[in-house]
Amino acid sequence: MLASQETKVAYEVNGPLNLTEIAGWLRESDPRRLEALWRRADRVRQQNVGAQVHLRGLIEFSNYCVRRCAYCGLRAPNRRIERYRMPPDEILECVHQAVAFGYGTVVLQSGEDLAVTTDEIANLVRRIKRETNLAVTLSLGERAVDEWAAWREAGADRYLLRFETSNRELYHRLHPPRNGRDSDRMVMLSSLRRLGYEVGSGVMIGIPGQTYDDLARDIAWFAELDLDMIGVGPYLVHPETPLADERAYLPAAGDDQVEASEAMTYRVIALARLVCPRANVPATTALATLNRRNGRELGLQRGANVVMPNLTPPRYRALYEIYPEKACLAETASACHGCLATRIRNLNREMGQGRGDSPNRARRKD
Secondary structure, three states, X not given: OOHHHHOOEOOOOOOOEOHHHHHHHHHOOOHHXXXXXXXXXXXXXXXXXXXXXXXXXXXXXXXXXXXXXXXXOOOXXXXXXXXXXXOHHHHHHHHHHHHHHOOOEEEEEEXXXXXXXXXXXXXXXXXXXHHOOOEEEEEOOOOOHHHHHHHHHHOOOEEEOOOEOOOHHHHHHHOOOEOOEOOOHHHHHHHHHHOOXXXXXXXXXXXXXXXXXXXXXXXXXXXXXXXXXXXXXXXXXXXXXXXXXXXXXXXXXXXXXXXXXXXXXXXXXXXXXXXXXXXXXXXXXXXXXXXXXXXHHHHHXXXXXXXXXXXXXXXXXXXXXXXXXXXXXXOOHHHHHHHHHHHHHHOOOEEOOOOXXXXXXXXXXX
């Protein structure tokens, strides 16, 4: 049984949260109470993952995708996007930039691009491991278990697969099945765990049809899955998707519809930290897109401990358009690194050293 169904979601400081309390925090509007939540999440972050902010170098190496997800600009039916695949040597150039900047991890991300074969990814991972000491995170969508196993054997350390929403009906409306087969990402995340990956997941905030109870259950699932990484961000509308006309495709949930807002994103970051104290939680680019002045900083002050500077060459970066008008589209990797380093120092936080593995890894070994 899901732990949240028993109304217990464990974390180490100030006792358990139950589903009602999580939903209450999501609806909270009193600034004084929210400030108490931010302080509580920041304290739990400090006690469990420390003051370091780990930088994960993001490489968006392909924007091809076979899926038809209703919210994503990379969806296969979008004919207005220019598609690209970076060659391996160009990816490796970005990887070596990560080394030069002192990052401990690279994140290889793409659409669900089945033309990039199992062996090609495995060979790329082996090259990274042979030439660097970096941890390798993969974010390649739904693939077969034998593919995940091959990449793990090649040396991949972590896998990111967001379950997006725990409301199964809503999930299926947003993610049309491929080849007539529905997907169960909860089962997939369990498979990744058994293969020995550090496992990351997360959700969209404020997708049409998402209720506060839905989002509270999502947060409870973070704890049930014992996630090592939790990525959350606001739903941002892409004009070349069915949800651009959300009333025709998927109506909102009325008064119970979650806001796709900056403020709601901070609540979810803080609650994610409380239910999974040892997880790595990023302050995402989507958050910075909503608040370019200090969105990432506020996320880092409210429970997050990771940022993901973009190493993708600018000529490709604008084409990786999951949503439009992303922050930092025109910046070089060097400029992005310098900007984030300055922002972290201004918070009196430390730049992360080493791989930045989740403390859950050591706990599970014990």
